[in-house]
Amino acid sequence: MEFTEVEIILYGAEQLCPSCVNLPSSKETYEWLEAAISRKFPKQPFKISYVDIYQPPNDPVKAEFAKRVIEEDMFYPVVLIKEKVVGEGNPRLKTIFAEMKKYGYRAK
Template identity: 45%
Template sequence: MKHGKVTITVYGSNQICASCVGAPGSKDTYEWLQAAIGRKYKTDQVQYEYIDINNPPAVEAHQQFVERILEEDLFYPIVMVNDELVAEGIPKLKTIYQELDRNGLSLQSN
């Protein structure tokens, strides 16, 4: 089990994925994840970032992954935990929580 900082990256677009009609938008998913994760985990070691696939930042890793999204027609939003793809399209909290647990994120105390 790893301990330390966890980066959650959401890749998405203002336009909803053609195969995900009826699903929440990428930005909505990004905000929903922050709220859901904050209710379960201590978030002092969590960093969030949202990457617009239509206008990615000038960071090589992000640009390369955006190219992959477009070339492979991946469903977005895509959720990454420390560069590990954990959700594509409509994310499932259980899968994301499992990856956060593997990364040693501490639970909120009751």
Template identity: 55%
Template sequence: MDLSQIIIKVFGGEQKCASCVNLPTSKETAEWLEAAISRKFPDQLFSIEYVDIFSPTEGENQKFVLQILEEDLFYPVVVINNEIVAEGNPRLKDIYEIMEQHGYRDVV
């Protein structure tokens, strides 16, 4: 099977958004997603990138940063292959389903 590598971007900030007080930081969410996805889909390539929405960005990342700030989206915002798939507290089940749609298989 020809499996293209999924790119997952987690957009957020060091400071939590006002309604996310009891949730992990965006950076912690990125690390948590990486660990959980690695366990679910071992030996299947993917990459996770954390993007600080308060640091200068350019290109496609800038488009999402502007959208997050202008639309007051709850962060972290999870983007898979340039599509927003989660806002605020991401659900692993939803992320797994999207990855499976792209050919990833649970080996358990």
């Protein structure tokens, strides 16, 4: 299987989502996710970005999805890989790892 470098985008906000009171913040989840993926797939490049849903970047695709997160009351952080939602609220590593394996990532 061929390897394709993926971009993982985590959409979140400073403030916790109302249904996510006892969960880590979006930023903490982003840092935890980055570390966990690096450990699971060492020496396999991936890009991970954080998008604040209330202050999205100038990228029209990311800004549009940030708007969707708010309008559709999604539980954030929302984790996307290649435009596929792989985690909402409390993302599960197992789901994210399974999606990455579809792009040729090999677990250590």
